[in-house]
Structures are given as C-alpha cells and as structure tokens.
Amino acid sequence: MDKKIPTESLLDYYARTGHAITKDHLPITSEVGHFNVRMTTVCTRKTPFNRRDYFKICICTGSERGFGTLIYDDREIQLNQPSIIFTNPSVPASIEISKMSRYGCIFNKQFIEGQMSPDVQYASPLFNPTLFPVIAIPEEEIDRVNGYFAEMQRLQESDYPFRWDMIRNILQLLIHEGIRLQQQQVVQAGVVRDRLANTFFSLLNQQFPVDSPENSLKLLTPAHFADQLHVHVNHLNSVIKKSTGKSTRVIIHERIVTEAKALLRNTSWNVAEIGYALGFEYPSHFNKYFKQFTAVTPMEFRSNSAAVPVL
Template sequence: MNYIRFKAMTDNFIPTESLAQFYKRTGQDIPLGLESGKAHFNVRETLTTTRKTPFNRRDYFKICLSQTPAKGSGILQYNDQEIPINQCCIIFNNPAVPTSIEVNIPFNRFYCLFNTPFIEGSIPADIQYACPLFNPSLMPVIPITKEDRQRLSTYFTQMQTLQDSDYPFKWDMIRHLLQLVIHEGIRLQKNQEIPATVVRDRLVNDFLALLNQQFPVDSPESPLKLLTPAHFASQLHVHVNHLNSVVKKHTHKTTRDIIHERVIIEAKTLLRNTNWNISEIAYALGFEYPSHFNKYFKQFTSRTPLEFRMGRKTTA
C-alpha cells in the first residue's frame, strides 16, 4: 500500500482522544506524567452545560454518574445508537467505541477517568466481560433509582476525598471503590445479555482477554489475525474442543458466537464512522475477499455492508 493511499485512509479514521487532549479540550491543566505511560486517575463533580462533545474513541476509561437530569436532558451517541439521557443514570464509556454526548439541559454529574496502567491486573477478565466499560456489546447507559444514586454518589465522594488527601495508600483504596462502582453497574443492568454466572475459569478469562486485545482495528495494514476458535485455541495451547466446551459452560455462548459479536460490532463502527471502502474494511477485519465479508455481514445483520452504511447515512 503506497503512502498517499494509506494517509488518505488514516485521515478518515475515527480519531482517538488522549487524556492530554481531554484536559486541553476541557480547559484543565494537563497533569504531569501523562505522556510517560504512568497510572492516572481523576474524579470530579461538575455541572454539565449545554454542548456537544467530539465524536471519537478514547485511550482512557470514563464513568459518569448523572445525578439530576430531566427528560430531554441529552443524547448519547454511542457508535450507531442514539440513547436519550432522560433520568438519573450511570454511563460506562468503552474506549474502543466512538461516542459523543449532546447536552440540552444542564445537570450535575460526577465523573472519573483513568487509564489502563491504573487498573492493570485489578479487574479480572470475567468481570470485564460482564461490564459495558469493557464489553461494547452491553448497553452503556444504566438507569438508576434515587437510592442507587445516593449510594453511588457516596463512592464518588469518597474517591474524591481520598484523591485530595495525603494518605500514602489512597490509590489502593480508590481502586477498591472503583471496583465497587463497576460491580454496581453490573448488578444494576436490566434486561441485558450478561453471563448468568460469573466466569471463574482461567481459560475463559484468557480467551476474552486475547479477543479484546485485537480491538480497535487501527489500520488495514494490521488486520485481525485471530478469527476462529481454532486460532484462539492454538494461542492458548489447548484443544479447540476443550476451549469451546469451557467457554460454553461459563458464558452460555459459543466461542464462535462471542468472536462474531465482537467482529460485527467493529464492522459497524468502521462502516459508520470511516470513509474506508468496503474492501479496505474487509481486509482490516481479516477477510481475504470482500465478497466473504459481504456474505458474513449480511448473515448477522440481514443487510450488506453497503446497505448498512447507506442506511445509517440517510437516518443520521
């Protein structure tokens, strides 16, 4: 692929906002050490004013607790979905999914943001699979009651108090409180497809972690390589039948279904938010021929990639 063609493609790709860019965009001082890859965490209580944030991916995690929104307060654009913000809720922003929020009526909220080094090793893969912060197939907005809001507000307030303190082990305490917030989000999910039992199998956790490491897709020059249960089994050094059996037992889904769900989510993201042509998207997702991708996409969505793209453009 020549440089000019590659640059044109990357120029049309969904931008990824860094932590430094977030602080600059919101008029805040950029904390020291952000560019060095060190662990970073921040929590604040703010008044969200009428505005629309940029539509992009992020290289950080973010959880928002909207405390006093009324009907029509705002709309969350989450990939190809428009989700109204009509009541108190907690919002889990998955970094791999492009999002934007348009606020129509100002409302109070807490938010915390953090990078991968801050939580590395502290959130098991099974918990990640059950939480929209890490699993993009789950609904990111979870409505909450007044009692839920009060309890969650306490966690955020405690994190803020610890952050401003000089207690030497404050970050460990904050990680524990952050895990409480994540668990509350999982528990409060209503009518969503989450595992009936918490996954406690190391092989399944390793499979889910290996799957998630492939996303987001940054370039057709670095296509997906692990696309079948056999590919994952080889990397995990187990027989594919054993992997399939264990995954099915703990997630109630087949290994192949979980892979398909994640690939389709990424395909929709690329179709909706980039100007890559269908062939380029097909190659980026690991398909040898665009015709195979067309057949695959239609099998799971009842539309061809082009029909999906044109439909989204006309309804946007």
C-alpha cells in the same frame, strides 16, 4: 489519507474541554497513571463520537425523563433515569446530556493496571465492551454512589501522601457496584462465567479495535481460538454455549460485524481495506458476509450512517 481510526487522547480531552491539569492531578506522563474526577451542573454539549485512550465513568442524576442520549457504537441509548455510565475506550461513543448534574472521572490504563482480576474485568462494561454500558441506580442508592465520587474528589484535592492509593480503592468499589447493580437488574445466566470462557472473551477483545488496514485479524474461527487456548475446539464450543447460550462461531461473527460497522462509520478506509483488516482476502467475501448479518451491503450501511450524523 489518514488510515487511523480517530482516537481521543487525554491531551485531546483537556484541549477540547478547556479543563486545566493542575497540581491536584497526576501528570499524564506519570508512571503510575493519570486520574481526574470532577462535578458539573451545567448543560453539556454533545461530545465527539470517537474512541479514546482512557477510561471514563460518570453518574448522571437528572430529575426529568429524557435528560440525555448516549450513542454507543451502533446503539442509541436514552438516559431516562439516574444511571452510572461505564464507557470502554475501544467503543466509539458520544453523549449529550442536559437538565442534570453529574460526577465524572477519567483515568488511563496505567492508573488501574493490575488492580482488577480477569473475572472482575469480564463482568464489568468498563473493560468488557459486549456488556450494556448504562446501569440504572435505585433511588435509595443514589447518595451512596454519589458519595464515592465526592470522596475521590475530596482526596484528589487533599495533600494526603497516599491519596492515589485510596482513590484506586474507591474506584474499585465503584466498578464492583456497577457489576452488582447490573447483575441484580438483568437476568444474565453466567455473567461471571467459566474461566475458559473468560479467557476466550479476553483473547477475542484483545484483537480490537482494529486501528490499521495493514494489520488484519488473525483469530477468526473457533479452531483458531482453541489452538491459542490449548484446548480441543469441541470443549471450547461446549463451554461457550453453556456460558452464553450462543455458539463460539456466532459470538466471533457478532464481534467482527460490530467492528465492521465502527470502521465503516468512523474511517475513510474503502470497503476492500476494511475487509482485509477484518481477515477477508477478497472484497466480495466481505460484502457477502456483512450483508448476511445486516441485510445491507457495507456501502449501503456507510451511506445510511452518513445520512444521519451522530456528531
């Protein structure tokens, strides 16, 4: 039995889509990373619901309401207006879009590594899976945002020797545009939070995705995180509460439950294996914990998810 969560690699992506890796693209094995941008104007089939080992940003500019649906972890998000979609590799996702045109770019960690500060990464849904992945684009800004993709494509197809450096710069602009638009549209106190809060969330997210039942979570309580961050647990709790309006414990619980749902939906692991992977020594403890936050048992959640397939 395969004990790994399905993760689509870049090679899997190209095999699935039938797109060729041409001389205009950096090789997947390149030390400086891989990048590709393209435009499509045809209806797309629903993509597989899985995690990926690459980042993806796309802009959808359909002219009719209800032109697409994004399944993002346990959320179904209707795409009803021009939007930028930032998908984090660790979050299982599937998208179905019709009646639209869109640009999309994919790139791996090596391509963008070291380019964005931790504070910027925390404020972007591309790197922070706790943020909403779909950001509406005001009508007056659609052409400008589309222009970023068009320019990256023009550079990709050019023979300018430093085109990848220019593309990285434009990609950073695009990520910043997403942060700016999201902060304008959503009143989120402290989106760019205290540095300790940013470090806490970075440490929390580093534990995910859980990819094997043999490797259980180690940081499960506020005290565990405080020890790693070399601060008193009361200080950590105070900073997190001020930054988010939630307690440290609640945030940890929410992230564990989110991962539990993904594992129940996307793996063949049994409940005991999932519980152990999430730090529970006994299945009964995991069952009680999961039901406390979801009102159903892990098996009930798995059965309900299987009854309404997302693929």
